[in-house]
Amino acid sequence: MSTSTRAVTAVALLAGFYLLALGILVGLLALDVALYQASGQLRPGLAKIWALSAAIGYPVVRVVFLTRRRKDDGELPGVRLTREQQPALWAMVDRIAERTGVRGPAEIRLVPEVNAGVLEETRLLGLVPGKRHLVIGAPLLIGLTEGELESVLAHEFGHYSNRDVRLAALTVAGRRAVLHTVGGLHHRADRHQAGEAAKLAAKAEKRLAKGRKPSDQEATGGVDRVLAGLFTLYAKLYFRVSEAVGRRQEYAADLVAAQLAGRDATAAALRKMPVLDSAQDFYLSRYATIGWDAGLLPPPGQVYGGLLDLLSDPKRRQELADHALDLPEREPDPYDSHPPIGLRVAAIEALPDDGRGPGADTPALALLHDAERVLTELEVVSLIPEAAGKQRVEWPELVRRAMLAHAREAAAPAGRALTALGLPATVHGLLDAVDAGRAWEFTDRMPKSEQAAAATGRAAREFARPVLREELGHAAVVALAEAGLAGWELSWSGPAELHLPDGFEDAFDAALDAACADTADTAPLRALLTGAGLPSPAARTV
Incomplete structure (x- = not known):
């Protein structure tokens, strides 16, 4: 056509x-x-x-013919890249425009999206041409080679040469x-x-x-x-x-x-x-x-x-x-x-x-x-x-503080449950609850699935045991991180990597299992935390 x-x-x-x-x-x-x-x-x-x-005709007149549509005026999005500031990019654009034999853009805009596009300020529904704009997404500059970017821009100028911009x-x-x-x-x-x-x-x-x-x-x-x-x-x-x-x-x-x-x-x-x-x-x-x-x-x-x-x-x-x-x-x-x-x-x-x-x-x-x-x-x-109100920090500090905030958020329900039991919202508070035989009272205050809520007796304990273990793990990690004894390291290959004190990770699983057993023993986990450098709180009566 x-x-x-x-x-x-x-x-x-x-x-x-x-x-x-x-x-x-x-x-x-x-x-x-x-x-x-x-x-x-x-x-x-x-x-x-x-x-x-009249009931049929009024909405047609009101919506189709009388309602004003907003005009897309004002500043285009993104950052304007001038010839003086960006000569190399403009040189590529000019070269492509010359090779396609079309009028090049009056300005180039850098936008955050993975996109490139052409815009033209036309009149009479595009029949009268006007000022042209080229929009380039920053991710294209970051992720493409010069040869590939030239292809993307040539595609956009292909629309110019085919007069598709005016048709658009x-x-x-x-x-x-x-x-x-x-x-x-x-x-x-x-x-x-x-x-x-x-x-x-x-x-x-x-x-x-x-x-x-x-x-x-x-x-x-x-x-x-x-x-x-x-x-x-x-x-x-x-x-x-x-x-x-x-x-x-x-x-x-x-x-x-x-x-x-x-x-x-x-x-x-x-x-x-x-x-x-x-x-x-x-x-x-x-x-x-x-x-x-x-x-x-x-x-x-x-x-x-x-x-x-x-x-x-x-x-x-x-x-x-x-x-x-x-x-x-x-x-x-x-x-x-x-x-x-x-x-x-x-x-x-x-x-x-x-x-x-x-x-x-x-x-x-x-x-x-x-x-x-x-x-x-x-x-x-x-x-x-x-x-504008966010603090700018370097990547290592950003990851460390952000992951600690996420860990605190994950441990928040356990903290609220411990507070309701009159215990400190800490790993030692949770260990005290286990030693006092109140572990299942603690897990009963935690969010539950429908199956866990309906279970009783031994079955309820089996549902609650992994909850207790997970919350003990969260609480221990938060305590170590807050004390500067553990932290997260940025990894571009995968999720942020949690680094625990030397030798801690090897004994951590066994210590958690002991604290969550039917005959609970919190001594291994307490000793592990103390050995890592986390001070033990003064003994308290539960």
């Missing part, structure tokens, strides 16, 4: 959306006029029909209009349904008070729900057509990328994109924000920049390489603007070998001058306001 045909299709579908709404209004008006002419006079029944027409404005405008109207109608239907449900509940309560059976009538959302369903059907039609256009655009842009940057670099970049997306999510949740609840963040520039350390770890690098080779197989979604990544890779790898290999293997981050400063600026403009 040619570009002009695609544009006409997009405009026709968008116009058809409004024509559907206008057709409903015209049809209602024509029906009302025809009924009046047929009756020859104004009858009470006509007033009811006109009222129903048409489909985006249509998507927003359709989603806005369908959402508005469903919102009205939800409110209508809630009002109906409240009235029906009040009626049912009155009938029950009179000893009568309540009605089985259910709230539906009325005319608003019917209209929402009708426009939803149109939305599905629009999305199927417009997103099919989008998928063709992606294949065409991939081909441009392969022609400019090489087949192998393009395939490698495509394989890495979903892997980088997963790695970014994993890094942010398991590393960058590990100390969020404790009021901690990594050093400036490391909230996003620390991803490089994760990707540089040999074990993680091998894991990611394996994932890149094992792309998930799935069928194309008719409502997705992008084809499945596996199909895109297969299409590129099916091209003849161009002999260019993977391209420049220099890390793409080398293109970014003063990367730490830029990534720090990105944090300032992209993190939520609460981040």
Whole structure:
């Protein structure tokens, strides 16, 4: 399908959306006029029909034609990368623009997402071109080589050369209009349904008070729900057509990328994109924000920049390489603007070998001058306001303090149970409870599964024993860590590693087992803690 045909299709579908709404209004008006002419006079029944027409027509006029949609104005997200500050990156962009023969972007923006995209400030639904913007995700600079990044950017310029950016404005405008109207109608239907449900509940309560059976009538959302369903059907039609256009655009842009940057670099970049997306999510949740609840963040520039350390770890690098080779197989979604990544890779790898290999293997981050400063600026403009109040600490200190906070949180229920028993919320307090024969009284105050709560006698003890053992372990680790005798060490290969005092771990399991046996013996664990350097509290009566 040619570009002009695609544009006409997009405009026709968008116009058809409004024509559907206008057709409903015209049809209602024509029906009302025809009924009046047929009756020859104004009858009470006509007033009811006109009222129903108004009830149907009002939400169409109100939601489709009268509600103002927010304009996407103001500053674009991310950090602006100027030519003066980032000459190497701009040189690559200019080179790709020249090779594709298209007008380059007026500005480049760095964003935190695993994404690259082109935006154009068009008018008249994209028919009149305007200022162009290139958006590059920081994870792409961190995780791709220069050759792979060149492929990604060439893909985006492929959209320029195919005039897809202007066409995208048409489909985006249509998507927003359709989603806005369908959402508005469903919102009205939800409110209508809630009002109906409240009235029906009040009626049912009155009938029950009179000893009568309540009605089985259910709230539906009325005319608003019917209209929402009708426009939803149109939305599905629009999305199927417009997103099919989008998928063709992606294949065409991939081909441009392969022609400019090489087949192998393009395939490698495509394989890495979903892997980088997963790695970014994993890094942010398991590393960058590990100390969020404790009021901690990594050093400036490391909230996003620390991803490089994760990707540089040999074990993680091998894991990611394996994932890149094992792309998930799935069928194309008719409502997705992008084809499945596996199909895109297969299409590129099916091209003849161009002999260019993977391209420049220099890390793409080398293109970014003063990367730490830029990534720090990105944090300032992209993190939520609460981040400004977090303390910035180096990675080793961050992991140590964050893991101690997590350990304290895990031990908190045990602390509350001990306090309720009148005992110190410490490992020695729990050991005192065991020595006083109150261990099962303690576990009885801990959260339980349904099976554990229903168990009695010996069975209850067996459910409670692992709980007691786990809480003794938590309490011991917290006590040692708070005393500076144990701690956690950062590992980019896996979870933070807990380091206990020398010789402690070898005897720890046996000491816990002894304290949780039917004939409990807390002496081994007490001796182990004392030998590690943890002072014993003064003896107390339980």
